[in-house]
Amino acid sequence: MVLAGSPLTPCLPDGPQARPEVESLQSYSAPLEGRRGLLRLDFNENTVGPSPKVVEAIRAIPADHYAIYPEYNGLREAVVANLGLPALTPAHIGLFNGVDAAIHALFHAFGAAGDVLLTTSPTFGYYTPCAQMQGMAITAIPYLGTDFAFPMGAIRTALLMQPSPRLLLLCNPNNPTGTRLAPELILELAAAAPDTLVVVDELYEAFTGDSALPIADFAATPNLLVLRSLAKTAGLAGLRIGFAIGPEALVDRLGRVTGPYDINSFAVTAARAALADQAFTDTYVAEVLRSRRWLLEQLHNAGVRHHAAGGNYLLIWPSRPAQAVEAELRASGILVRSMAGKPLIDGSLRVSIGTREQMERFWAAYREIENLSSLP
Template identity: 65%
Template sequence: MNDNIQPFTPGGAPAARADVEQLKAYSAPLEGRRNMLRLDFNENTIGPSPLVAQALRGFSTEEIAVYPEYDGLREAVVRNLMEGGCRERLNPDQVGLFNGADAAIHAVFQAYGDAGDCVLTTAPTFGYYTPCARTQGMTIEAIPYEGETFAFPLAAIQEALTRLSPRLLLICNPNNPTGTRLAPEQIIAMAASAPDTLLVVDELYAAFTGDSVLPLVDFAETPNLLVLQSLSKTAGLAALRIGFAVGHAAVIDRVGRVTGPYDVNSVAVAAAFAALADQSYVDAYVAEVLRARDWTVEALQQAGVRHHCDGGNYLLIWPRKPVAEVDAALRGEGILIRSMAGKPLIDGCFRVSIGTTSQMQRFMEAYLRLDP
């Protein structure tokens, strides 16, 4: 039980469900990040397209006073995906809108997870999957990544699919925090081999690898595959919380049934339209991040610093000093990183997001000075 939870006593606050009483909520240190070099949460580090700022400046008081309207937004998402190479001719009813990808993940568990059901995933991976599963009373089977390169445990996952027949299989691709990548063809084949399992592929970082399943998948043939994306990591809309689920219309319908009618606010809708209309801005930002990632890896190699980099706009570094000491020292320099303390396989390292080349030069100068 979470040590911070006080047991229910007569006359005190009512106890929550047993699964919630025993839950340790997913937490992220969000305070005190303004005016810092934000290399801790894998956000866009330069901000969104100027079209987004223009749309928000033009937001009227009337629009604030009425409930959100979503006319045309699903169609805009479909156009963006089709222009990005999506194989299937998607329909708007195959796109779900959510208050960030986190809300989509939560809705998937609410719609498809029941007490005693099994969720299969990997370890380490995005920490929000666990509280969502435990809130529903689900059991969790987390297969560890393999070796020093954190290879995807494909054989072990396939064996567990057969043995456990899990209700849900969650694959973060590329994985946060290890960057591990799995080929889209393998994901689609895995879904086809387990038709009673909903395979959710979390693609929030796929733009940095080109590993999306959408250019290959046919949801009529693989209706148990659901793809999650967002506009936080690439388009710079993290504060506004706008995410998408793409899949078979029947799955989108079921997941949508457990969400509120106005969960996505009007400001996020306006920003999403503007961001989707300026894909060239996103593409240029992604290209700069990839250049900066290459520069950072080369600098780490030259300095003899142990690190791991595969996919995504982040990499792992094992400092010589204790992680907490390095974290505090960098914060003192105005630079934020994310400690991986306590995570399986990677305890003792930290994750650093990749920004622009100039931002990474600032990070490397400070890091090599503070952890020589």
């Protein structure tokens, strides 16, 4: 993954240079090393692992199949069956090596130098570098007030800019603020801006149930694309599999900028097994929602400033610098993500929600570190 780099990033004095947009980006290593064995509440992953049926299916892959290029037959059909929406066909489903790869592809296919990406702030960090890679301009509208409400008025106004924004990227619920946006309003935005590709990143939709898909009519809004992943709920983050769902023509364009074998055979097998065991995912999501309610009660009773809306995560403002508290939690075996420096939520920690037992462990450590132990 890459993040926006400074314009002063040094170029190699000799040898070929990349496109200017790439030379001004910086390689970015997400803090994803050394996490195994720790309680991972830092990247909103599933915290218990996938369905046992996924494990069985992967174990059953004969070794000689490792030598064969992956085959995708049946996977799009399995996604359609899992979604259970009569209007969807396999041609509406694009397969990607994680939703990150779908995001990369849609910028590659649709974003040209000088085009505008319209989005919100703060939001998922990968949209910005993808836009910068293409030389796009970015208009990021801040969420509103202490509840981080969706800036509907400003987005509507910005959509009317001329020329129209090329892309509108909406994360629903938003990572990291949890802000929810009614799917009807998304459709309204898409219908009002036919020249803009409206992308709804629904990575955390399972935790809210707010999806544009059941009410979307791709004939009426041929500019609407929805992103879904098996990373956060089904527990396949390490295998990398994600979907872009939308009108056939859009899915086709994304396919044109994606390699023929970008999704590996293990991910295909795992995805099929996970999609066939929706009960496992539903049980996990229900457990997360229950433990989220429990943690919110503790935070409320202890008078700790926090913010929670949609998603399997919430924001907590510790009494001391977020990075120091993040480091102390890490020393006690618990990973959370400092939001230090992020617009509007500077000073907070983003804490992913896992099982009740995991949240009890987090809360005990947090109380100790923040000297809240004397509270009830």
